[in-house]
Amino acid sequence: GAVVSQHPSRVICKSGTSVKIECRSLDFQATTMFWYRQFPKQSLMLMATSNEGSKATYEQGVEKDKFLINHASLTLSTLTVTSAHPEDSSFYICSAGTDAYEQYFGPGTRLTVT
Amino acid sequence: KQEVTQIPAALSVPEGENLVLNCSFTDSAIYNLQWFRQDPGKGLTSLLLIQSSQREQTSGRLNASLDKSSGRSTLYIAASQPGDSATYLCAVFGGKLQFGAGTQVVVTP
Numbered sequence: 001g002a003v004v005s006q007h008p009s010r011v012i013c014k015s016g017t018s019v020k021i022e023c024r025s026l027d028f029q030a031t032t033m034f035w036y037r038q039f040p041k042q043s044l045m046l047m048a049t050s051n052e053g054s055k056a057t058y059e060q061g062v063e064k065d066k067f068l069i070n071h072a073s074l075t076l077s078t079l080t081v082t083s084a085h086p087e088d089s090s091f092y093i094c095s096a097g098t099d100a101y102e103q104y105f106g107p108g109t110r111l112t113v114t
Numbered sequence: 115k116q117e118v119t120q121i122p123a124a125l126s127v128p129e130g131e132n133l134v135l136n137c138s139f140t141d142s143a144i145y146n147l148q149w150f151r152q153d154p155g156k157g158l159t160s161l162l163l164i165q166s167s168q169r170e171q172t173s174g175r176l177n178a179s180l181d182k183s184s185g186r187s188t189l190y191i192a193a194s195q196p197g198d199s200a201t202y203l204c205a206v207f208g209g210k211l212q213f214g215a216g217t218q219v220v221v222t223p
Contacts (some may be wrong), residue, residue: 107157
Protein backbone atom coordinates (compact mmCIF):
# COMPACT_ATOMS: atom_id res chain seq x y z
CA GLY A 1 0.00 0.00 0.00
CA ALA A 2 0.84 3.74 0.08
CA VAL A 3 1.97 4.07 -3.52
CA VAL A 4 2.62 7.47 -5.03
CA SER A 5 3.18 7.94 -8.75
CA GLN A 6 4.55 10.84 -10.75
CA HIS A 7 4.12 11.64 -14.40
CA PRO A 8 6.13 12.18 -16.46
CA SER A 9 9.30 10.58 -15.17
CA ARG A 10 11.40 12.68 -17.52
CA VAL A 11 10.57 15.78 -19.50
CA ILE A 12 12.58 18.05 -21.75
CA CYS A 13 11.15 21.42 -22.64
CA LYS A 14 12.34 24.56 -24.34
CA SER A 15 13.12 27.72 -22.45
CA GLY A 16 10.04 29.90 -22.05
CA THR A 17 7.49 27.10 -22.15
CA SER A 18 5.51 25.66 -19.24
CA VAL A 19 5.50 22.09 -18.06
CA LYS A 20 3.11 20.26 -15.75
CA ILE A 21 4.07 17.43 -13.41
CA GLU A 22 1.42 15.21 -11.85
CA CYS A 23 1.58 13.49 -8.48
CA ARG A 24 -1.00 10.82 -7.64
CA SER A 25 -1.65 8.74 -4.56
CA LEU A 26 -2.80 5.42 -6.01
CA ASP A 27 -4.22 3.52 -3.06
CA PHE A 28 -4.99 6.09 -0.39
CA GLN A 29 -6.46 9.56 -0.05
CA ALA A 30 -3.81 12.16 0.61
CA THR A 31 -5.03 15.22 2.42
CA THR A 32 -1.57 16.73 2.16
CA MET A 33 0.96 16.63 -0.64
CA PHE A 34 4.45 18.06 -0.71
CA TRP A 35 6.73 19.13 -3.52
CA TYR A 36 10.50 18.92 -3.21
CA ARG A 37 13.35 19.89 -5.46
CA GLN A 38 16.72 18.16 -5.53
CA PHE A 39 19.91 19.44 -7.12
CA PRO A 40 22.71 16.98 -7.93
CA LYS A 41 24.42 15.65 -4.80
CA GLN A 42 22.32 17.93 -2.60
CA SER A 43 19.52 17.33 -0.20
CA LEU A 44 15.86 17.60 -1.02
CA MET A 45 14.47 21.06 -0.44
CA LEU A 46 10.80 21.48 0.38
CA MET A 47 9.18 23.85 -2.09
CA ALA A 48 5.58 23.87 -0.98
CA THR A 49 2.88 22.05 0.95
CA SER A 50 -0.56 21.65 -0.53
CA ASN A 51 -3.79 20.62 1.14
CA GLU A 52 -6.73 19.43 -0.89
CA GLY A 53 -9.04 22.26 -1.82
CA SER A 54 -6.89 25.07 -0.46
CA LYS A 55 -4.00 27.19 -1.64
CA ALA A 56 -0.51 25.82 -1.35
CA THR A 57 1.89 27.10 1.28
CA TYR A 58 5.23 27.98 -0.28
CA GLU A 59 8.60 27.91 1.45
CA GLN A 60 10.60 31.10 1.68
CA GLY A 61 12.39 31.87 -1.55
CA VAL A 62 10.11 29.79 -3.77
CA GLU A 63 8.37 31.86 -6.44
CA LYS A 64 4.63 31.24 -6.28
CA ASP A 65 4.01 32.55 -9.78
CA LYS A 66 6.68 30.32 -11.30
CA PHE A 67 5.78 27.11 -9.51
CA LEU A 68 2.00 26.78 -9.61
CA ILE A 69 0.59 24.04 -7.40
CA ASN A 70 -2.92 22.68 -7.61
CA HIS A 71 -4.37 20.04 -5.29
CA ALA A 72 -7.82 19.58 -6.73
CA SER A 73 -8.58 16.14 -5.32
CA LEU A 74 -7.48 13.83 -2.54
CA THR A 75 -5.44 11.78 -5.00
CA LEU A 76 -3.94 14.35 -7.35
CA SER A 77 -1.64 17.33 -7.07
CA THR A 78 0.05 19.10 -9.96
CA LEU A 79 3.12 21.31 -10.18
CA THR A 80 3.35 23.59 -13.17
CA VAL A 81 6.68 25.23 -13.91
CA THR A 82 5.78 28.35 -15.86
CA SER A 83 8.09 30.06 -18.34
CA ALA A 84 10.78 27.54 -17.58
CA HIS A 85 14.44 28.46 -17.83
CA PRO A 86 17.58 26.30 -17.73
CA GLU A 87 18.09 27.08 -14.04
CA ASP A 88 14.76 25.35 -13.34
CA SER A 89 16.29 22.09 -14.53
CA SER A 90 16.21 19.76 -11.55
CA PHE A 91 14.76 16.61 -10.06
CA TYR A 92 11.29 17.22 -8.64
CA ILE A 93 9.85 14.77 -6.11
CA CYS A 94 6.42 14.79 -4.58
CA SER A 95 5.22 13.08 -1.43
CA ALA A 96 1.78 12.43 -0.07
CA GLY A 97 0.26 11.55 3.25
CA THR A 98 -2.76 11.74 5.46
CA ASP A 99 -0.66 13.95 7.68
CA ALA A 100 2.83 15.41 7.56
CA TYR A 101 4.31 12.93 10.01
CA GLU A 102 4.63 10.10 7.54
CA GLN A 103 5.01 10.88 3.88
CA TYR A 104 5.15 8.51 0.94
CA PHE A 105 7.37 9.59 -1.88
CA GLY A 106 6.90 9.45 -5.62
CA PRO A 107 9.62 8.28 -8.03
CA GLY A 108 10.53 11.81 -9.10
CA THR A 109 10.51 13.76 -12.36
CA ARG A 110 13.67 14.85 -14.12
CA LEU A 111 13.08 18.22 -15.77
CA THR A 112 15.57 19.49 -18.34
CA VAL A 113 15.05 22.94 -19.82
CA THR A 114 17.02 23.60 -22.99
CA LYS B 115 16.81 26.76 12.05
CA GLN B 116 17.21 23.00 11.75
CA GLU B 117 20.32 21.78 9.96
CA VAL B 118 20.88 18.15 9.09
CA THR B 119 24.39 16.93 8.34
CA GLN B 120 25.51 13.57 7.04
CA ILE B 121 29.10 12.42 7.29
CA PRO B 122 30.82 11.04 5.33
CA ALA B 123 29.52 12.31 2.00
CA ALA B 124 30.78 9.17 0.29
CA LEU B 125 31.87 5.75 1.43
CA SER B 126 33.29 2.70 -0.34
CA VAL B 127 33.56 -0.68 1.35
CA PRO B 128 34.22 -4.26 0.25
CA GLU B 129 31.33 -6.67 0.27
CA GLY B 130 30.68 -8.21 3.66
CA GLU B 131 31.81 -5.26 5.73
CA ASN B 132 29.40 -3.51 8.05
CA LEU B 133 28.33 0.00 7.10
CA VAL B 134 27.99 2.85 9.60
CA LEU B 135 26.31 6.02 8.38
CA ASN B 136 26.01 9.09 10.56
CA CYS B 137 23.41 11.83 10.72
CA SER B 138 23.39 14.85 13.02
CA PHE B 139 20.81 17.55 13.53
CA THR B 140 20.96 20.84 15.37
CA ASP B 141 17.45 21.13 16.86
CA SER B 142 16.40 18.24 19.10
CA ALA B 143 12.71 19.23 18.97
CA ILE B 144 11.75 16.60 16.44
CA TYR B 145 8.79 14.24 16.12
CA ASN B 146 10.64 11.56 14.22
CA LEU B 147 13.69 10.74 12.13
CA GLN B 148 13.64 8.72 8.96
CA TRP B 149 16.28 7.01 6.85
CA PHE B 150 15.78 6.69 3.10
CA ARG B 151 17.55 5.02 0.26
CA GLN B 152 17.82 6.70 -3.13
CA ASP B 153 19.10 4.97 -6.24
CA PRO B 154 20.51 7.15 -9.07
CA GLY B 155 17.77 9.10 -10.83
CA LYS B 156 15.08 7.53 -8.66
CA GLY B 157 12.79 8.56 -5.84
CA LEU B 158 13.10 7.71 -2.17
CA THR B 159 12.56 4.38 -0.50
CA SER B 160 11.83 4.61 3.20
CA LEU B 161 14.04 2.26 5.22
CA LEU B 162 13.34 3.02 8.86
CA LEU B 163 11.34 5.57 10.81
CA ILE B 164 12.18 6.24 14.45
CA GLN B 165 9.72 8.13 16.60
CA SER B 166 11.19 10.70 18.97
CA SER B 167 10.31 8.50 21.94
CA GLN B 168 12.22 5.53 20.51
CA ARG B 169 15.94 4.83 20.64
CA GLU B 170 16.23 2.41 17.75
CA GLN B 171 14.49 0.56 14.98
CA THR B 172 15.51 -2.62 13.20
CA SER B 173 14.56 -4.17 9.90
CA GLY B 174 16.52 -7.15 8.67
CA ARG B 175 20.16 -6.16 8.26
CA LEU B 176 19.37 -2.53 9.04
CA ASN B 177 19.45 -0.95 12.46
CA ALA B 178 19.03 2.74 13.19
CA SER B 179 19.62 4.42 16.52
CA LEU B 180 18.46 7.81 17.69
CA ASP B 181 19.94 9.97 20.43
CA LYS B 182 17.68 12.98 20.38
CA SER B 183 19.43 14.84 23.18
CA SER B 184 22.76 14.82 21.34
CA GLY B 185 21.16 15.29 17.94
CA ARG B 186 22.53 12.12 16.38
CA SER B 187 21.34 9.08 14.51
CA THR B 188 23.33 6.19 13.12
CA LEU B 189 22.30 3.72 10.47
CA TYR B 190 24.04 0.34 10.60
CA ILE B 191 23.91 -2.02 7.66
CA ALA B 192 25.27 -5.45 8.50
CA ALA B 193 27.18 -7.63 6.05
CA SER B 194 26.97 -5.20 3.14
CA GLN B 195 26.16 -6.42 -0.37
CA PRO B 196 26.71 -4.80 -3.78
CA GLY B 197 22.96 -4.24 -3.95
CA ASP B 198 23.29 -1.89 -0.97
CA SER B 199 25.09 0.60 -3.21
CA ALA B 200 22.98 3.76 -3.20
CA THR B 201 22.69 7.15 -1.55
CA TYR B 202 21.31 7.09 1.97
CA LEU B 203 19.43 10.14 3.24
CA CYS B 204 18.32 10.96 6.73
CA ALA B 205 15.49 13.37 7.40
CA VAL B 206 14.08 14.82 10.59
CA PHE B 207 10.50 15.91 11.04
CA GLY B 208 9.85 18.87 13.31
CA GLY B 209 6.89 20.37 11.52
CA LYS B 210 8.31 19.66 8.11
CA LEU B 211 10.77 17.13 6.76
CA GLN B 212 14.34 18.39 6.52
CA PHE B 213 16.90 16.28 4.75
CA GLY B 214 20.62 15.82 4.94
CA ALA B 215 22.63 15.82 1.71
CA GLY B 216 23.13 12.07 1.90
CA THR B 217 25.95 9.55 2.04
CA GLN B 218 26.79 7.88 -1.27
CA VAL B 219 27.69 4.25 -0.61
CA VAL B 220 29.53 1.90 -2.95
CA VAL B 221 29.90 -1.74 -1.99
CA THR B 222 32.50 -3.47 -4.12
CA PRO B 223 32.27 -7.21 -4.87
